[in-house]
Amino acid sequence: MSGEGPTEKALQEFLSEAQEIVEQFNRDLLALDEQRAVGTFDPEVINDAFRAVHSLKGLSGLFGVTRMTNLSHNLENLLDSLRLGRVELQPATLDLLFEAVSLFNRIVGETAAGASGEDGANLVEDLIARLDRVALRKEATPETSPWGGWELDDSLLSVLTEYEEHRLRENIKNGRSLYRIHAAFDLMTIDKGLDELKGRLKPIGEVITYLPSAEAANDQQIELDVILGAQVELRSVQEAVVGTGAIVALLPRQKTGQLRGPAAPATASGADVKPGTAATPATGAAASGDKAAAPKREREEEELTLKSVAQTVRVDIRKLDNLMNIVGELGIARAGLMQILDRIKADRAQQKLARELHIELRSLSRKLDELQAGILEVRMVPLGQVFDKLSRVVRKISRDAGKEIRLTVTGADTELDKLIVEELSDPLMHVMRNCIDHGIEKPEVRKTAGKPEAGTISIRAEQRGNHVVIQIEDDGQGVDEAKLVQKAVERGILNAHDARDLSRRDVQNLMFLPGLSTKDVADEMSGRGVGMDVVKTNIARLSGIIDVESEPGQGTRLTLTLPITLAIIQALIIRAAGRTFAVPLNSVLESLRVTQADVRTIERREVMSLRGQTLPLARLEKLFRLDRADLEGVPNKQFVVVVGLAQHRIGLLVDELHGQEDIVIKSLGRALSEVPGIAGATELGGKKTVLVLDVAQIVEEAVGMGGGQEAA
Amino acid sequence: MKELPFATEETYLRRQDDRRKHERRGVLSFAVGGEVYGVDILSIREIIKLREITEVPRAPRFLLGVVTVRGLVLPVVDVRLRLRLDVKPLGRAARILVVLHKGERYGLLVDEVRGVVRFADAQIEPPPPSLAPSEAPFLAGIGRYPEDGEERMVILLSLDALLGFDVVRT
Numbered sequence: 001m002s003g004e005g006p007t008e009k010a011l012q013e014f015l016s017e018a019q020e021i022v023e024q025f026n027r028d029l030l031a032l033d034e035q036r037a038v039g040t041f042d043p044e045v046i047n048d049a050f051r052a053v054h055s056l057k058g059l060s061g062l063f064g065v066t067r068m069t070n071l072s073h074n075l076e077n078l079l080d081s082l083r084l085g086r087v088e089l090q091p092a093t094l095d096l097l098f099e100a101v102s103l104f105n106r107i108v109g110e111t112a113a114g115a116s117g118e119d120g121a122n123l124v125e126d127l128i129a130r131l132d133r134v135a136l137r138k139e140a141t142p143e144t145s146p147w148g149g150w151e152l153d154d155s156l157l158s159v160l161t162e163y164e165e166h167r168l169r170e171n172i173k174n175g176r177s178l179y180r181i182h183a184a185f186d187l188m189t190i191d192k193g194l195d196e197l198k199g200r201l202k203p204i205g206e207v208i209t210y211l212p213s214a215e216a217a218n219d220q221q222i223e224l225d226v227i228l229g230a231q232v233e234l235r236s237v238q239e240a241v242v243g244t245g246a247i248v249a250l251l252p253r254q255k256t257g258q259l260r261g262p263a264a265p266a267t268a269s270g271a272d273v274k275p276g277t278a279a280t281p282a283t284g285a286a287a288s289g290d291k292a293a294a295p296k297r298e299r300e301e302e303e304l305t306l307k308s309v310a311q312t313v314r315v316d317i318r319k320l321d322n323l324m325n326i327v328g329e330l331g332i333a334r335a336g337l338m339q340i341l342d343r344i345k346a347d348r349a350q351q352k353l354a355r356e357l358h359i360e361l362r363s364l365s366r367k368l369d370e371l372q373a374g375i376l377e378v379r380m381v382p383l384g385q386v387f388d389k390l391s392r393v394v395r396k397i398s399r400d401a402g403k404e405i406r407l408t409v410t411g412a413d414t415e416l417d418k419l420i421v422e423e424l425s426d427p428l429m430h431v432m433r434n435c436i437d438h439g440i441e442k443p444e445v446r447k448t449a450g451k452p453e454a455g456t457i458s459i460r461a462e463q464r465g466n467h468v469v470i471q472i473e474d475d476g477q478g479v480d481e482a483k484l485v486q487k488a489v490e491r492g493i494l495n496a497h498d499a500r501d502l503s504r505r506d507v508q509n510l511m512f513l514p515g516l517s518t519k520d521v522a523d524e525m526s527g528r529g530v531g532m533d534v535v536k537t538n539i540a541r542l543s544g545i546i547d548v549e550s551e552p553g554q555g556t557r558l559t560l561t562l563p564i565t566l567a568i569i570q571a572l573i574i575r576a577a578g579r580t581f582a583v584p585l586n587s588v589l590e591s592l593r594v595t596q597a598d599v600r601t602i603e604r605r606e607v608m609s610l611r612g613q614t615l616p617l618a619r620l621e622k623l624f625r626l627d628r629a630d631l632e633g634v635p636n637k638q639f640v641v642v643v644g645l646a647q648h649r650i651g652l653l654v655d656e657l658h659g660q661e662d663i664v665i666k667s668l669g670r671a672l673s674e675v676p677g678i679a680g681a682t683e684l685g686g687k688k689t690v691l692v693l694d695v696a697q698i699v700e701e702a703v704g705m706g707g708g709q710e711a712a
Numbered sequence: 713m714k715e716l717p718f719a720t721e722e723t724y725l726r727r728q729d730d731r732r733k734h735e736r737r738g739v740l741s742f743a744v745g746g747e748v749y750g751v752d753i754l755s756i757r758e759i760i761k762l763r764e765i766t767e768v769p770r771a772p773r774f775l776l777g778v779v780t781v782r783g784l785v786l787p788v789v790d791v792r793l794r795l796r797l798d799v800k801p802l803g804r805a806a807r808i809l810v811v812l813h814k815g816e817r818y819g820l821l822v823d824e825v826r827g828v829v830r831f832a833d834a835q836i837e838p839p840p841p842s843l844a845p846s847e848a849p850f851l852a853g854i855g856r857y858p859e860d861g862e863e864r865m866v867i868l869l870s871l872d873a874l875l876g877f878d879v880v881r882t
Contacts, residue, residue, distance in 0.1 A: 624769030666783075667785065671875070671877065672778070672787050676770065678769070680785070683785075687763060687780065689779055689785060
C-alpha cells in the first residue's frame with residue numbers, strides 16, 4: 001500500500017516458512033494417498049491439510065504473493081468440501097492436490113528468484129479452474145434417516161458445526177458406537193485436562209465434539225460432555241479414561257415402540273460405572289449449549305490462524321556455524337587454560353590456587369561441552385524431510401515409467417545434521433530414479449518372473465554409533481554383472497586379466513565408475529548406471545561411503561554410511577613425515593604398534609596381516625608426496641591406524657599418535673576446497689593449524705583400481 | 713535566527729559527486745623481490761606477522777599452505793612465487809596481508825609492508841609493455857606519486873589475477 005515491498009529478510013523468512021508448510025501439506029497428501037489404498041481416512045489428516053493451506057493463504061496474503069493466495073484460497077474450498085464430506089476423495093482429486101504442491105514449490109522458487117512468473121500465473125489459473133470443478137461437484141443428498149437409529153437430542157444436533165455433524169454421520173455410517181463421556185475439569189487447568197482426556201480417547205476412537213454440561217457442581221469447575229465415536233465396547237472406553245474421574249455412557253438407541261426414559265441409560269453393563277449421572281444431561285446442556293458453542297467456534301478459527309506461529313525459530317544455518325566456531329575457539333582457550341593450570345600445579349607454593357582453578361575449569365569444561373552438544377542438537381533434523389520429497393518423486397517417476405511401486409520408509413525420525421540432510425536429497429533422488437528406471441521391471445515381466453506386479457522399494461535409516469546408515473533396497477532385477485565387466489573392459493577401465501580376479505563386490509561397485517554411466521550404456525546394461533558416479537561423489541563429499549549388493553533377479557541394495565555431523569567431531573591427532581594431521585575418529589577402527597618386520601609387500605603394495613586378514617597399508621608421505629628428507633628415514637617402530645567406512649578399510653602408517661581432540665572442521669576456502677584427501681583444517685592449541693584427512697577419499701585412493709591415482 | 717537552507721537530496725548527491733571526483737584511491741604498498749607493489753587498501757582486512765604455515769599437499773607451489781586467523785582458515789599465496797620472482801629467505805619484516813576478495817579471505821605473503829599511498833584515478837597509467845612478461849597478467853597499472861620531492865611509483869596488482877586460480881580435483 002505504501003509501495004514498499006517486504007524487506008529482503010522478511011521475504012526470506014516468508015519463503016522458508018511457506019516451503020515448510022508446503023512440505024507439511026505434501027506429507028498430509030501422502031498420508032491420504034496411503035489411507036486411500038486402505039479405504040479409510042483419518043479425518044485429522046484432512047484437517048491438517050486444510051490448516052496448512054489456510055496458513056499459506058494468510059501468509060502469502062501478507063506478502064502479496066497473489067498467485068499463492070489465489071491457489072490456496074481455492075484449495076481451501078476443495079479441502080473444506082472434503083472434510084465436510086461434500087466431496088469424496090478420488091485418486092484424480094489427489095492428483096490435483098499433488099499438482100498444487102508442485103505449483104506451490106514453483107511459486108516459492110520464482111518468488112525467491114525475484115521472478116514474476118508470467119507463465120506460472122496461467123498454470124495457477126488452470127489448476128484453480130480444475131479445482132473448482134471438483135469442489136463444486138456435489139454429493140448425492142444424504143440418507144433420509146441420518147442418525148442410524150441413534151437417539152440424538154435436538155439440543156445436541158443444534159450446536160454441532162457442519163463439520164462435527166459430518167463426522168457424526170461418518171461414525172454412524174461406519175457402524176461405530178457413540179459414547180458420552182462426562183468429565184469435570186478444574187477451571188484453571190481445563191486445557192491440560194481436556195488434552196489429556198482427548199489423548200486417552202484418541203487411540204480407541206474419534207472425539208466428535210465436546211459440550212459444556214449444565215451440571216456444574218461449583219464455580220471452580222467446568223463439566224464437559226465429550227461425544228466419542230468408537231468401534232470398541234463400553235468397557236474399553238472406561239478403561240481408557242480410568243483415573244480421570246470421567247464417567248462413560250453409551251448414547252441411547254431408539255428402540256421401536258418403546259419410550260425412552262432419561263433414567264434408563266444403556267450403561268448398565270459396566271459394573272463399576274455410576275449410572276444415572278451419565279446419560280441424563282442432554283436437556284441441561286441444551287440451555288447453555290447455544291451460548292457455549294459460539295465461543296468454541298471462535299476459538300477454532302483462532303487456532304487455525306495461530307497454528308503457523310509455532311514455538312520454533314527459523315535460523316540461518318550459517319549463524320549456527322558461527323556459534324560453532326565460537327565454541328571451537330572457546331575449546332582452544334580452555335586448552336590454553338589447562339596448560340596454565342599445569343604450570344601453576346608445578347609450583348608448590350600455589351597448590352591452593354591450583355586446586356581452585358582446577359575446580360572452576362572443570363565446571364567451565366562441563367558447561368562448554370553442554371553448549372557444544374546443544375548447538376549440535378539444534379542442527380539436527382529428521383531424515384523424514386528428505387524422505388517425504390522422495391515419496392513425491394517416486395510417485396511421479398513410477399507413473400511416467402508405467403510401473404507400480406510400493407515405497408516403504410522406516411526410520412524417518414533418524415536425525416542428521418541439517419547440512420547433510422540438505423545435500424542428501426539430490427543423490428537420493430538419483431538413486432530412486434535408477435531403482436525405478438533400471439531396477440524394477442515392468443509389471444508384465446515381473447508377473448512372468450513370479451513376482452508381485454508392484455515393485456517394492458524400501459528405505460531404511462538407522463543410527464549406528466556416530467554414523468547413520470541408509471539402506472535402499474528394491475526387489476527388481478539386480479545388476480547384470482557380466483555386462484558391467486564387459487563394458488568396463490571395452491572402455492579400457494579394466495583389462496580382461498584383472499577382471500577375472502575381481503570379487504563380486506568389486507564387480508558390482510564398477511557401477512560407480514564414471515565411464516560406465518552414460519545413458520546409452522546404462523540402458524543396454526540393464527543395470528543402473530545413470531550418474532551413479534555423481535551419487536558416489538556427492539556422498540563422498542559428505543564423508544560418506546556408498547556400497548552396493550545385488551542378487552540377479554532378486555534385487556539390489558544400496559547402503560549409504562554417513563557421519564551424523566560435520567560440524568564438530570572427535571579426531572585422532574597423528575604425526576607422519578614430520579607433519580601433524582587430524583583423522584576423524586568416527587572412521588578410525590583401531591590403532592596398533594608395528595615394526596618394519598610386520599609390513600610385507602605384495603605386488604609393490606605394502607600390506608600387513610591383521611587377525612588373519614590382509615590389510616592394505618598406505619603412507620601419507622607417499623599419498624601426498626611429502627618430503628621425508630628432513631627426517632632420518634622411516635623409523636623402525638611405527639603405528640598403524642586402521643581406518644575405514646563400511647567394508648572398505650586400510651591401515652595408515654604413521655610415526656606418532658598424539659591422542660584425541662574435539663575439533664571443528666573448517667573449510668580451506670574456495671581455492672583449496674577440492675584438494676583430494678583433505679577434508680579441511682582445524683586449529684589446535686598454540687595457533688597451530690592442522691589438516692584434517694578425508695578418510696573416505698584416502699581409502700578410496702588406496703584401494704582404488706590400478707593403484708592410487710595421485711594428483712599432479 | 714537566521715534561516716538555514718535545508719539540505720535536499722540533490723545537494724547531498726552533488727556533494728558526494730564532487731567528493732568522488734577528487735577522491736584519491738588508497739593503495740597499500742609493499743615490497744616483493746625488490747620492487748614496490750600495491751593493492752587497493754579497501755581489500756586489506758589486516759596485516760599479520762609471519763606465523764607457521766601449514767602446507768597443503770597437492771596444491772600449486774605458490775600456495776604455501778593455510779593459516780588460521782581469528783578462527784578462519786585461509787590459504788596463503790607467496791606473492792614472489794606467484795609473480796615468478798626470485799625467492800630469497802624471508803626477513804623479519806615479512807608479513808602476511810589478509811585480503812578479502814569475492815567474499816573469501818586469502819593471505820598474501822610479502823617481504824615488507826611500506827605504507828599507504830593515495831592518488832586519484834587520473835594518476836594511474838596502464839602497465840608499460842617493457843615489464844617482465846611473466847608478471848604482465850597480474851598487473852593492473854602503475855601509480856605515480858610524489859614523495860620527499862621525488863616521483864615514486866607503485867605497481868598495482870590485480871587481485872582478480874593473483875587469486876584467480878583453481879586447484880582442481882583429480
